[in-house]
Amino acid sequence: MAPFINYIFLRKYTNPLVSNKRGFMLIELIIVLVLIVLMLGLSTIFFANSLPSNKFNATVREIAAHMKYARTIAKLKGENQAFFIDLDLRQYGVEGLKSRELPQNINIKVFDPIVGEIFRGRYQMVVQSSGGVDGGTIFVFDGKRTATISLDPIVGTIILK
Numbered sequence: 001m002a003p004f005i006n007y008i009f010l011r012k013y014t015n016p017l018v019s020n021k022r023g024f025m026l027i028e029l030i031i032v033l034v035l036i037v038l039m040l041g042l043s044t045i046f047f048a049n050s051l052p053s054n055k056f057n058a059t060v061r062e063i064a065a066h067m068k069y070a071r072t073i074a075k076l077k078g079e080n081q082a083f084f085i086d087l088d089l090r091q092y093g094v095e096g097l098k099s100r101e102l103p104q105n106i107n108i109k110v111f112d113p114i115v116g117e118i119f120r121g122r123y124q125m126v127v128q129s130s131g132g133v134d135g136g137t138i139f140v141f142d143g144k145r146t147a148t149i150s151l152d153p154i155v156g157t158i159i160l161k
Contacts, residue, residue, distance in 0.1 A: 053145075059106050060140050060147045063092055064158050067125070067133075067149070070094045071156050074127045083125045085110060085138065087118065095124070105142050112136035131156040 067083050073094065074081040082095035085108060092108070093099035102108065110118040113136055125135030133156045138149040150159040 055103055056106060056140075056142055056145060056147070059103055060149065060160060062100065063108075063138065063140065064149055064160055066093055066100070067127075067151070067158050070125075070127045071131060071133070071158075074129050075131055078129045080129060081127045083127060083135075084122055085125075086122045087120050088122070107141055109139045109141075110136050111139065125151070127156065 070081040070083040083093070084095055084099075085092045086099070087108060087110070090102040090108075091099040092102065110123045112118055112123070118136075123135075125133055127133050132154050133151045134153065135151055137151070140147045140149065148159075148161045150161065151157075152159070
């Protein structure tokens with residue numbers, strides 16, 4: 001009798017619903033796939049909403065970089081350089097080099113200390129060989145945000161706000 005009792009207690013009890021095969025059950029795979037699809041859907045929405053914001057920031061930085069480039073060229077060559085903004089054609093750049101287009105939803109206006117606000121036409125900022133800048137403040141805006149690019153007329157530093 002003792003061997004039979006030992007056999008009953010030492011025997012591995014197995015659930016007939018669970019097999020001894022290794023692997024994943026179908027419900028586990030479905031749950032994992034649902035979670036992956038959910039995370040991909042949420043990340044797509046997040047990145048789609050951040051794209052216009054990144055384009056705005058990149059445009060502001062690019063305009064400032066062109067202005068700094070004009071200042072560098074003026075100092076290296078020892079002659080004045082002109083940075084222009086064509087408000088009608090929606091272009092900007094360093095005079096004599098290839099101009100850049102503004103993205104569609106981004107607008108620019110210029111505040112000149114002498115003339116006031118400028119919304120139309122071509123505006124030039126002259127960068128002197130000493131590093132100083134003759135020009136005003138540039139306002140870059142879209143429907144939600146506004147950024148200013150200010151210039152120090154004496155030193156020629158560019159301040160982004």
